[in-house]
Amino acid sequence: MSKKTFSEQDIEILSKNKYVKNVSEKSITYTNEFKIHFIAEYNNKKLPRNIFEEAGFDINIIGLKRIKCASSRWRTAYKENGVLGLDDTRRKNSGRPRQRELTKDELIAKQNAEIEYLKAEVELLKKLELHERQVRKGKLVATKAFTLIERITKDSKFNSLVSHLCSIAGVSRSGYYRFLNNKSIKIKQANIDLSVRDNILKAFNYKGYKKGSRSIKMLLENEFGITYNRKRIQRIMRKYNIVCPIRKANPYRRMAKATKEHRVVPNLLNRNFKQEVAGKVLLTDITYLPYGNNQMAYLSTIKDASTNEILAHNLSNNITLDIAIDTIHKLMNNTKFKLHKDAFIHSDQGAHYTSPRFQKLLKSKNLGQSMSRRGNCWDNAPQESFFGHMKDEINYRSCTTFEELKGIIDNYINYYNNYRYQWNLKRLTPVKYRNQLLAA
Template sequence: MREQKELQFAFIEANAKDYPVTDLVELTDVSRAGYYKWKNRGGGSMQANQDEQLYSYLWKLHQEHRGTLGRKRMKIALKETYDIQAGEMRVARIMRQYGLRCKIRQKRYMKRHDSHHKVANILDRNFHAEKPGCKFAIDITYLPVQQGVNKFLYLCAIKDLFHDEVVAYALGPRQDMALVYEVLEGLKEKTFVKGAILHSDQGTQFTNAGYQMRVQEMGLTPSMSRRGNCWDNACIENFFSHAKCEMACFFEDAKTASEVQYAITEYIHYYNHKRIHTKLQTNPVHFIERWEGQWGTRGTAKATA
């Protein structure tokens, strides 16, 4: 009987951070007062031991999956691999307590205020452009940093869809509006058609009213993917995919923020000037030079913003 009560007290202790003690007591045969007496006698140490035992399994799974498991998939892996049933909130609490962080960027759902607006999907997956400077795509991705205070660097880039050149980019420790505005300043130095399309996803930086106003002031036409549809912005997502995969082949020892920054800068130069693109049958810079030699810069105008 005493052992049964100990188990019930331990059950309440294990879930007390996630649910009200009053609700948990109703699921057992013990009283609220009895639980607190047990806890004051040091009974919580049993739960600490159980957490420590569970942590050993979480750590093994964390290592096996190279830190890519969040609480949801970690719970499933516990059951699948070790036949251990644990609540998602308990798994999350122990992972947080012992510093087991998922390395994969988590989706962040933010409430959109009135200052955030969607615009039409003008591009509508028509990634073909008749000439340079008439269709662009913009997006933000993250680059992991193994050493240092910042665990990630964020890369914001703009790509010309005519010849796939990354025409402007910026790196920073935060994915904020300053990063996006820096990229737009870089685009101002390029040549583009008045009213050219600048396509993005529905990230909060791009639904921001300030961003949309800045784009229109530059003489560009904003376009936006449908919500939750990554294929609408695949034209620049493929650049990020190539960069993350191929950069490691050139700079496998890049670990600090400065090393990662140098690596992505050098890779973008390689991507524009040397990397063979199947669609172009050459690199973007050579392709545009060859095109301009044949057709000139007819129909383009220097940005006036």
């Protein structure tokens, strides 16, 4: 051993090194971690001096002779007893020494343990390379070290190997097990999310029409008997990019201020749409449906404002007065419901609805009439809303023939009335809500 002694300043400098367990005036005790690291680096053909320098030791303070002695002692101990021979035995072997020699099986078990420890050590050092030092300096994310340790110890039968590798990598053992626990929780949650996603997709594509989170929640509860929180549905839709078509605002539409009441028919409704009386407030309007090769169709509908049910609809290639007249006839010939005795038709001030022929027809059917104020679409907002949702949910522009378009419209209105659950209808479909009102 070197006879060189350390000054107080030398002792202070050496004490700050992570690889020093204890230092006195005449001796220095290194950590087992550094001894194992030294053996691994030495086997990689590195010089002892270089290994000490890379570990942050000042060669002038330690002295080359002390490094040479430590190197020889550690290599001899490792050659005779493996990794366990590098342990500091001054504290561990303070009791009564072993009285018997190890049996053959005990020697084999000891050697196997030493071999596995060394293999794991070398593999971790090899994988970390420069990262191993970065872990100590706090530059490497701990989860990367945890991942490497998990791979190395995956098939190991030695529980203490984890503690050993955590010490080498400069991470905590409790942090490693917390990492494993969180990983299993995330995997479990991902599997649950996949199951929820499959159920949401069933509702999302139900009857071939895409839906938003509200419609999905109501449909799952009423048709599949599955209850999910709406925020959960929204989270899953965002996670798996399940997008509901959203109607864009028309930038060219301008709201005109109403300055006077209509002269022909007054506005009897005054936006009192929800009167909770089925078959009383009947909204009507006509919308344009371009399709095929620059072709145009026109859809006239009558909607119950209280239940949102489409009571009658008429699709035509012409926008003559007959489209509105035929819609009224279809309404009166529909035997699936009964109109209220005070039922009235509310519309805008279009030429169809101000026509004397149309107004005469309403009187003959004992139907009242109301009109929106001029240029104010909000007075007939529920009817406008239906057209907007319908155009979002069907691909009418791809139709090539009038018959194909008519089939799509008929199917959608049947779906809208009987299967499209609506949040503001107590999460019921229009038909179910109408039946509930009539039964009350």
